[in-house]
Amino acid sequence: MVRAPCFDKNGIKRGAWSEDEDNKLRSYIAIYGHSNWRELPKLAGLSRCGKSCRLRWMNYLRPNVKHGNFTKEEEDIIVALHNKYGNKWSTMASRLPGRSDNEIKNYWHTHLKNRVQKDQKTTVMIKNEQVITSSSSPETCYVVKEEQVTKAANPKQCPAVEKLNFKTQLQEVNILVQVLSSESPSSSSSSASESSPCSLSVSDHHDVLNDFAAPQICEPDENSWIEQFLLDNDSIITSSDNNYIFSPLGFTDDDDGITQQASFQDYIMDDELLWSTLDL
């Protein structure tokens, strides 16, 4: 499954790397590092170009590089990051420890792209009439249409319920926020809790829910599932230094005291808005 070794007109070897070449590169970098990729192959006794050495090191020989199957969690992270960044493979790789940009790119194209495209088709089909189910009572189905949430007369009218499941979307956001908050510039200099780069705060749930600015609900007494969901899922997230807070109310940056408040519908219905709100 690799290119057959060959030599170009300058005597530079190309194609698959041999065990011996790997060892040479590995041991050279272990001793001298890789400050100059161009000079490295000569010094290490390799008939390769610097670019090829760099690629081999970054994708395969580097310590802590994981090989083999991606976990379900890794898949979710990749999908979430791709939503946010598009084809920024190196950015995605920096948030997935042990995976190279090349590996993520390959995995996306061979495994995830088709799956996500399928999902998007389903979303487009019901673009103007989106559906949410309650996580606590799946038999209840809400239709969101132009700033209004109405309870569907018949849950069977909700053909794509799973694709737009509220819980699933927020879980995806939670994963992304955890990944992103771990590399937030301000969190690195934090003097606050050291325990986790991303901790959940439930202490403000009550206030948050009191302030909850939901759009017009046609049947206000029957939206209790929303509260129930919020309590069930600890969906208010703060980074360890409390600089960033993600909550159903908006994305808060305590540094300048600005709270960007988005509508309930924004968070649930519009991926673009949702990601742009998480502008880290």
Place this chain on the structure above:
DNA sequence: AAGTACTCCAACCGCGACGGA
């Protein structure tokens, strides 16, 4: 068993970004 089509991933290529002279 043999031929063909398809899958997957390591490696290559070209280009833009960046830093130093």
Place this chain on the structure above:
DNA sequence: TTCCGTCGCGGTTGGAGTACT
């Protein structure tokens, strides 16, 4: 400011392995 060398990124390709006919 411009030029040049190097690095890193993202798209593409080659070809071994596997599935299908």
